[in-house]
Amino acid sequence: MTMPPVGSALASHIAGVQLIDQHVHGCWLTKGDRQRFENSLNEANTEPLADFDTAFDSQLGFAVRAHCAPLLGLPKHASPEDYWGRRSELTEIELGRIFLPAAGVSDWLVDTGLDHDVADTAQLADMSGGRALEVVRLEQVAEQAANTPGDYASAFEEILHRRAATAVGTKSILAYRGGFDGDLSEPSAAEVAAAADRWRDSGGVRLRDRVLLRFGLHQAVRLGKPLQFHVGLGDRDCDLHKANPLYLLDFLRQSGDTPVVLLHCYPYEREAGYLAQAFNNVYVDGGLSVNHLGARAPGFIARLLELAPFRKIVYSSDGFGPAELHFLGATLWRNGIRQVLSSFVADDEWSEADAIRVADLIAHDNAARIYHV
Amino acid sequence: MTMPPVGSALASHIAGVQLIDQHVHGCWLTKGDRQRFENSLNEANTEPLADFDTAFDSQLGFAVRAHCAPLLGLPKHASPEDYWGRRSELTEIELGRIFLPAAGVSDWLVDTGLDHDVADTAQLADMSGGRALEVVRLEQVAEQAANTPGDYASAFEEILHRRAATAVGTKSILAYRGGFDGDLSEPSAAEVAAAADRWRDSGGVRLRDRVLLRFGLHQAVRLGKPLQFHVGLGDRDCDLHKANPLYLLDFLRQSGDTPVVLLHCYPYEREAGYLAQAFNNVYVDGGLSVNHLGARAPGFIARLLELAPFRKIVYSSDGFGPAELHFLGATLWRNGIRQVLSSFVADDEWSEADAIRVADLIAHDNAARIYHV
């Protein structure tokens, strides 16, 4: 891959293009210790890092030091100690007011299913200077329905429609609750009622019942707003091989016109791109993966540009916790897409005008079309 | 990857080397509308493209505009409107007479299983100025046998041998008829007879019966001519994860000396290359994938050059429909292999003489050896 001409019209355009971050969470609101920070740089591990290890020694850790340090007045590649020291002098709110506006994001579409001690949509909008809209997590709706008296299905539908009235889409974490393989057809009303009874009897927390998970998905399809799926890498509670989006094929064949957005995708981004070509309603996104790949993100971004039609690719950071992640997602995406598209132009495979247009499609046009923002 | 020295002996050689296109279909014979053309640029989707979409906004669409436009007297990267406008002024026969000879193909090995309104071998030879030979699709032989009175197995064998007498190989689309996973051993004569009765009773169309599919494969192995398998990406009737060639392992262990050619392969090209190393009779091919990857094709071509021994890699376009695809497959392959091999030479990992020799192996020598052309 040839080096991108940073002075080109394409490079300037990408540096300034406003983004719709179509899948993100809140940033922290209150101070924490270094262990909390380091664990937030490791996606897959669910335990404290080993004594011999530090999350700074990873692609994401190096990317934080390369790209976030200058915004805190430090040199690029500042040491972990200097970075943590400087970061500790600031509150999370102050960090948010530094990193969020610097991301160049006009709209944050916020999965509010992770809401413990992180900014809500109003706070995110305030800190960033952008708009923030909600994406409703289906498993949270299920838990609310389980705790509502009366018929579960009716409660689910009522809560979903009420919350969705001001939300732009829905989100499924089926990948964490048993994975994609197996039957994903719509269950009967009787099956739903029986499964809801069993689940309520057992406490109604952390939904893993397959019948109710399937019910929720088909309710989301019926709602018609974009339905986001966690796909690929996540923490180790998820069996990664069961988060391969090809196991969604039968479900996608029944999903009609409701946009289905495959999030993260690594290491199944090629499979996800295939699905985006195969179904008019399927989209791909590389959020989370881009941050964790750091210096290796350009190759990943390039793989998203293989089979997926260019009107079916969207941007997100999947930032959660440190506000650095909301900024870094945008920065690594800008650097990566510039490198990839510039190499296509340098090889005369693409025109520069097309490259600029595709950057706009991914940065905002595609997301604006499906989320109506 | 360093830029290929386009003036090198290697580059000149690759620009001029004659190809054996070892898996291709006919090009169109009669005029169609823009929707037909655009759908032919999308492999995976089986429905009309969505209103908001256009197949021109894909790697393949961009590659058509970059590489095919000049042959129609247009500038590189001509707009979709200009391209479609100019293309519409010509008949499909005229287009064939432009694009087919420009591919630099000496021999077209034609899978005649898709024969609706496309050129047959004689027409392809005539339009291109090359030779054209037949590859017999096994599922078509099965359907002919189902419609022949008397014993199914005998009819299948008779038709296969009669058609194969003038053909160079056979082709299986098992990937579209249930996939590779599961038992692929040879069924007994009684099982075949019973399955044939059931299938004939149900109409004898679109073979999906596993017993009869297995029977056909083993007949092809016994015939001894190269047996091609559709592997990896295809339209969404195929469950992509069941078209992973590793599920063929048990079958390959029983396939003796009959050459088995794994076609397309994306995104399982690494797995396919492994099989080409593991079995003396297994070959890999990247047709179809190269066209759909467009500007990303060089990386794919490089992945085909990992575990597969160099005497086990063959070229094809898998062109079908627009004659552009027959030409584009060759053009993208020439550009990609030049880039990849030039980078090996530039890094002094390979000698230039070796690189030229490997280009010849893939372009024609390997195919000439196994198909006797």
Place this chain on the structure above:
Amino acid sequence: MTMPPVGSALASHIAGVQLIDQHVHGCWLTKGDRQRFENSLNEANTEPLADFDTAFDSQLGFAVRAHCAPLLGLPKHASPEDYWGRRSELTEIELGRIFLPAAGVSDWLVDTGLDHDVADTAQLADMSGGRALEVVRLEQVAEQAANTPGDYASAFEEILHRRAATAVGTKSILAYRGGFDGDLSEPSAAEVAAAADRWRDSGGVRLRDRVLLRFGLHQAVRLGKPLQFHVGLGDRDCDLHKANPLYLLDFLRQSGDTPVVLLHCYPYEREAGYLAQAFNNVYVDGGLSVNHLGARAPGFIARLLELAPFRKIVYSSDGFGPAELHFLGATLWRNGIRQVLSSFVADDEWSEADAIRVADLIAHDNAARIYHV
């Protein structure tokens, strides 16, 4: 990828860094014919190569000619005939004394499970001038236990502890004995006793009994020394798709603090890197794959630097047979890691000091920590 500045401090450092080769076998001791040599360059095939083929026409064959020829006084890219001719003038011991010291390896950790006509640890140390320590193959311990009178489980434990007293770790070839998918929990004592009786009755060779394989793994976990797994590519007796390390997830969830090292990994290196991030005790290694990828090795080495934390990556050659492979693994690794890290530094994503430090972690620091060498 930009070309690495070979005169940089990073390049100099990598050229000279001493390696711990944490998974290797002995090199040959006695002369053989060209067929033996060529078959040793093909990992996957279990039969003699076809008449039309030569293992010299592969990435590994080209890499031998590029990198090993100069050590035998031949020009780079010497012809196969010249290479074989020159090689034949030397004994295997002489070849070992040329290639082993040239690898720049301080410590060889030797899987002694393949011990037919190859150097043992003392001979390897002598020829190389380095230290050599043993890694005990669990399936060999099982076979020794099967041939020991009395209780199988006690015999296994006794042999394992006796051999492990002077060894640095254990190795499992479960990938070749049924694969990773399926139950890998610890069997009960009664199950083990019954399975051992059955196996002994059937001869006690080539362990494939799942209960006894599971028993061995959990004994190795209990031992606490690093446990190496053959992962990914191997000969075709292994079902490659069942050597996907994601099938180890449940086992890893029970593996406590015992380091688990995933060897080879291709084409599942991204999955392996994910596991190294997900579990404090999981490590990745790319030995064997690097040799077979030759000119394509840099991209593979880069993929190992994606999700895996940098303190969780180790080096090996997996050399076995020709001493060339012990040297080539080191040479291709040095070239590849230099290219990859230099490109990160050239893009200003990493500092050069960090790149040097990460090279040291992979070259020796991580292995020294877990193997206590």
